[in-house]
Amino acid sequence: MSPDELDVLDANTAFYAAFAARDLAAMEALWAREAPVACVHPGWDALRGREEVMSSWRAILSGNPPRIACTAASAHVAGAAAFVVCHERLPGGPRLVATNFFVREGGAWRLCHHQAGPLDQEAGEAPPGAEA
Amino acid sequence: MSPDELDVLDANTAFYAAFAARDLAAMEALWAREAPVACVHPGWDALRGREEVMSSWRAILSGNPPRIACTAASAHVAGAAAFVVCHERLPGGPRLVATNFFVREGGAWRLCHHQAGPLDQEAGEAPPGAEA
Numbered sequence: 735m736s737p738d739e740l741d742v743l744d745a746n747t748a749f750y751a752a753f754a755a756r757d758l759a760a761m762e763a764l765w766a767r768e769a770p771v772a773c774v775h776p777g778w779d780a781l782r783g784r785e786e787v788m789s790s791w792r793a794i795l796s797g798n799p800p801r802i803a804c805t806a807a808s809a810h811v812a813g814a815a816a817f818v819v820c821h822e823r824l825p826g827g828p829r830l831v832a833t834n835f836f837v838r839e840g841g842a843w844r845l846c847h848h849q850a851g852p853l854d855q856e857a858g859e860a861p862p863g864a865e866a
Numbered sequence: 867m868s869p870d871e872l873d874v875l876d877a878n879t880a881f882y883a884a885f886a887a888r889d890l891a892a893m894e895a896l897w898a899r900e901a902p903v904a905c906v907h908p909g910w911d912a913l914r915g916r917e918e919v920m921s922s923w924r925a926i927l928s929g930n931p932p933r934i935a936c937t938a939a940s941a942h943v944a945g946a947a948a949f950v951v952c953h954e955r956l957p958g959g960p961r962l963v964a965t966n967f968f969v970r971e972g973g974a975w976r977l978c979h980h981q982a983g984p985l986d987q988e989a990g991e992a993p994p995g996a997e998a
Contacts, residue, residue, distance in 0.1 A: 769942075770942035770944060772940075772942055776983065778963075778985075778986075779963060782942075810902035810903075810978070810979075812969045812978060813901075813947070814947070817967060817978075817979055819906065820912075831910075831981075833904075833906065833965065833981045835949060837944045847942075847965060852909060852983065854910075
């Protein structure tokens with residue numbers, strides 16, 4: 735694994751740590767300030783722009799969000815951008831599959847997009863549908 | 867809208883055109899060959915690597931995939947990387963929300979990641995859950 739991939743996985747871990755700790759300041763620091771940001775929470779429509787995205791995190795973190803464990807994370811780096819695909823395990827609940835997209839900003843990897851959605855299929859199983 | 871944003875939206879349109887036409891050659895040309903690629907079809911586990919991703923497209927396009935219309939697309943460019951968030955409307959079926967990630971490769975915007983998942987919420991409605 736390359737140093738960049740390790741750094742991206744560290745940033746991904748920090749994202750889930752901020753979520754678990756309901757740490758809004760950490761969450762705000764993790765998201766890009768120069769690059770455009772967006773976010774697709776499971777089932778939600780896409781949120782576009784830092785203000786809208788951070789507003790959603792304020793609402794989520796001030797509520798009673800479930801404890802999420804991030805597993806099966808892999809980092810994919812392309813120059814100054816990267817993405818992580820991973821699973822989000824909810825306590826006793828469904829498993830989600832998520833993508834977190836990062837850009838290099840101020841010498842650090844910052845989030846510019848997150849999308850999570852339901853995972854209906856275990857690895858290796860036949861896919862549940864034929865859509866893209 | 868910037869020239870880069872227009873180009874990214876063109877690449878996004880080409881992706882859905884290749885899907886609608888079941889054009890595997892066009893689909894293969896649209897995906898990056900140097901950058902790492904991955905794909906999350908709705909409900910599926912993440913597919914990692916070009917071989918696995920293109921194998922999924924071969925299976926999907928050789929089947930009887932639904933006609934998908936891409937709507938509400940917005941492009942977000944950060945240097946040599948970009949992403950589009952959009953809706954995918956299936957005929958008579960559920961609506962999906964999708965993210966397509968692009969990188970600049972060989973002078974063109976090439977796909978390096980796609981994730982689509984169910985959209986339970988119309989814009990402006992209260993979110994259905996509190997997860998990330």
